[in-house]
Amino acid sequence: MTMATKTAARSRSSTQRKSDRGRTRGKPGGSARQQDVIALIKADHSTVNQLFRRYQGLGDRAVRSRRQIADRLVKELSIHAAVEEQVLYPNARAAIPKGDKLVKEAISEHQTLKEALMSLEKSRPDSDKFDPLMMKIRDEVRHHVKEEENPNGILGQLRKHASRDELVKMAKLTRAAKKAAPTRPHPKAPATPPGNLVVGAAAAMVDKVRDKATRRK
Numbered sequence: 001m002t003m004a005t006k007t008a009a010r011s012r013s014s015t016q017r018k019s020d021r022g023r024t025r026g027k028p029g030g031s032a033r034q035q036d037v038i039a040l041i042k043a044d045h046s047t048v049n050q051l052f053r054r055y056q057g058l059g060d061r062a063v064r065s066r067r068q069i070a071d072r073l074v075k076e077l078s079i080h081a082a083v084e085e086q087v088l089y090p091n092a093r094a095a096i097p098k099g100d101k102l103v104k105e106a107i108s109e110h111q112t113l114k115e116a117l118m119s120l121e122k123s124r125p126d127s128d129k130f131d132p133l134m135m136k137i138r139d140e141v142r143h144h145v146k147e148e149e150n151p152n153g154i155l156g157q158l159r160k161h162a163s164r165d166e167l168v169k170m171a172k173l174t175r176a177a178k179k180a181a182p183t184r185p186h187p188k189a190p191a192t193p194p195g196n197l198v199v200g201a202a203a204a205m206v207d208k209v210r211d212k213a214t215r216r217k
């Protein structure tokens, strides 16, 4: 083997080792099937942020569109909060040092959010309180995203303390949980296992019947 070939081989194997480390330490990327839970939760955050941007681009008279975007936000955020509580947070509690404290804070913020979402569901899009309520929810969600995606937050810490395999498994569980999650806020329902799994499944069925009856998408 020539010197250049040896150097190229060494460089390739070093790149390969780095890439292997990336896979085991939970770097993002890969196919949807191999998507890790961090990428999945961040994608949810970005969907919701786009909806807030769309809402803010609407004129005062776009009452129907305001209602539609608000309904979609209620649905996306209800599902997001439920699957975080069912999959992400129990795993974060187990994997992260001080995970318990981070999760307690997140659950308390979810509670405030669910109450605000419930008020939004009941408000008329042409009422004076609709806009301030949407802005309050937007600010709460911004805070939630900032906290969770922070290097010292739940996602940042999971990246540090969980393996790539664990993060991919959590993504699979999260995708499955999304299919059976409540689509409306239930602030009085338990937010931790096992209560949230039992009550959440029942609430999800009721929500889906209501979604169908009200033709909500």
Ligand SMILES: [Fe+2]
Binding pocket: 041, 045, 080, 084, 144, 145, 148
């Ligand atoms: Fe989140």
